[in-house]
Amino acid sequence: MARSLQKNNAHFRRALAKLPLGVSSNFRYWGDAKTLYVKTSRGPRIWDLDDNEYIDYRLGYGPVILGHRHPEVDAAAREGQEVGTVFAMSTEREAIVAELISEMVEAAELVRFSNSGTEAVMAALRIARGATGRDGYVIFEGSYHGLFDAVMWQANVEEMDDPDGEPEVLPFGYGVPGIAKQLLRHVPYNDANHLEDVLKREADQLAAVLIEPILGSCCGIPSTPEFIKAVRELCTRYGVLMIVDEVKTGFRVARGGAQQMYGVKADICTVAKAMANGYPIAAIGGREDLMRHCRPGGVTHGGTYTAGGMPLAAAERCLRILRDTDALDRVHAYGGRMQAGMSRILNARGIPHSYAGHPSMSGLFFRDTPPRNYRDWKRSDYTFYDTLAQFLIENGVMCEPDSREPWFVSAAHDEACLATTLHVFEDGVDWTIRTLAREGRGVHVGQEA
Ligand code: PMP
Numbered sequence: 001m002a003r004s005l006q007k008n009n010a011h012f013r014r015a016l017a018k019l020p021l022g023v024s025s026n027f028r029y030w031g032d033a034k035t036l037y038v039k040t041s042r043g044p045r046i047w048d049l050d051d052n053e054y055i056d057y058r059l060g061y062g063p064v065i066l067g068h069r070h071p072e073v074d075a076a077a078r079e080g081q082e083v084g085t086v087f088a089m090s091t092e093r094e095a096i097v098a099e100l101i102s103e104m105v106e107a108a109e110l111v112r113f114s115n116s117g118t119e120a121v122m123a124a125l126r127i128a129r130g131a132t133g134r135d136g137y138v139i140f141e142g143s144y145h146g147l148f149d150a151v152m153w154q155a156n157v158e159e160m161d162d163p164d165g166e167p168e169v170l171p172f173g174y175g176v177p178g179i180a181k182q183l184l185r186h187v188p189y190n191d192a193n194h195l196e197d198v199l200k201r202e203a204d205q206l207a208a209v210l211i212e213p214i215l216g217s218c219c220g221i222p223s224t225p226e227f228i229k230a231v232r233e234l235c236t237r238y239g240v241l242m243i244v245d246e247v248k249t250g251f252r253v254a255r256g257g258a259q260q261m262y263g264v265k266a267d268i269c270t271v272a273k274a275m276a277n278g279y280p281i282a283a284i285g286g287r288e289d290l291m292r293h294c295r296p297g298g299v300t301h302g303g304t305y306t307a308g309g310m311p312l313a314a315a316e317r318c319l320r321i322l323r324d325t326d327a328l329d330r331v332h333a334y335g336g337r338m339q340a341g342m343s344r345i346l347n348a349r350g351i352p353h354s355y356a357g358h359p360s361m362s363g364l365f366f367r368d369t370p371p372r373n374y375r376d377w378k379r380s381d382y383t384f385y386d387t388l389a390q391f392l393i394e395n396g397v398m399c400e401p402d403s404r405e406p407w408f409v410s411a412a413h414d415e416a417c418l419a420t421t422l423h424v425f426e427d428g429v430d431w432t433i434r435t436l437a438r439e440g441r442g443v444h445v446g447q448e449a
Contacts, residue, residue: 067412080313108285118146142374213258216248220357335359
């Protein structure tokens with residue numbers, strides 16, 4: 001039976017009167033008739049206002065690593081309320097959680113907290129600039145580092161004349177001042193030679209190279225092990241700081257994040273999402289000599305809500321669970337089994353496909369090899385994924401509607417979820433083949449767009 005969205009649609013009309021697009025983040029608007037509102041959640045599942053049930057593979061863009069409304073984390077958050085909210089003073093727990101982060105993430109010799117990934121990356125960049133006295137920085141095409149001017153830039157790959165040339169760098173929407181672009185160098189991902197050219201020319205003006213170890217908002221395209229090691233080596237050689245943005249990968253792809261997985265150590269790193277199962281807290285960790293720049297007369301860092309009682313207590317419990325239990329092993333095993341199950345279905349139909357990223361946050365592609373960088377992805381045909389995703393969502397498997405966000409797995413996803421997911425996936429693949437054939441588009445898989 002087709003899903004009813006009557007209550008969601010009615011609420012959308014009400015919300016639209018007071019909220020631009022009826023939502024609190026542009027990315028939550030999925031069209032006037034398709035924007036959903038969550039009524040409740042538990043573990044791996046969410047329900048919308050019409051009581052449609054979904055197995056959730058978006059997990060709020062990754063934070064909900066233990067599943068929604070995790071009883072222990074929520075109890076800890078309530079306990080945090082016993083201390084209070086904010087005081088413009090510190091509380092005891094900050095040092096305790098900093099010790100935990102430091103123990104789990106090698107690069108985090110010292111730690112400061114923020115409220116969101118955006119704020120953490122802003123602070124990391126400021127510390128790098130404060131420590132080096134330089135303003136420029138490098139980011140990679142296809143990266144996402146949050147919603148602040150310095151990082152809201154994208155490569156205009158579609159309109160490049162020479163596919164290997166330099167794309168125009170455009171802001172993510174209006175309101176980002178053009179002048180901010182002057183400080184930024186934009187480099188293709190997984191291209192160490194290109195990075196070296198930039199560092200050779202301009203290292204004396206660059207504070208940092210800011211890198212996502214896995215492009216968490218570009219289909220989970222991973223850095224190759226050689227590339228991320230080369231970035232480390234080049235940063236050291238040219239005296240530029242390496243900031244590893246682990247807002248999505250931290251405490252998810254390994255207890256020590258992607259840095260542990262790849263065996264690299266940042267000068268400064270950021271962690272956020274999986275650290276508190278969805279409560280608003282993030283952290284900057286880094287080398288002691290760099291982090292000690294945070295002081296009066298040095299680098300300014302702080303904020304009214306920083307390290308509030310509730311998110312901090314949630315973080316402590318969540319991190320202890322991730323450190324001391326098999327939660328991450330289960331996340332990884334589930335992700336691997338889901339990929340294997342999907343491959344069985346696709347192989348049986350001769351559909352070329354591949355996965356990018358890590359089983360706990362992976363992108364699904366309809367060609368033999370996953371894209372290696374943003375340009376590669378932009379030039380690929382994602383019609384099959386986009387069509388399939390519509391079916392999956394309508395039938396209770398909540399993946400990202402476009403192929404840019406990876407599928408996130410939580411420790412609450414279980415056998416029942418896997419069976420339902422694969423069943424719906426199988427029906428969805430057949431439906432997609434039929435739909436594209438009917439529309440005369442055939443199954444455009446594995447081809448360049
Ligand atoms: N960095 C990365 C790697 C991210 O994935 C995100 C969010 N998707 C951010 C920074 C920004 O975090 P937030 O949305 O919490 O501000």
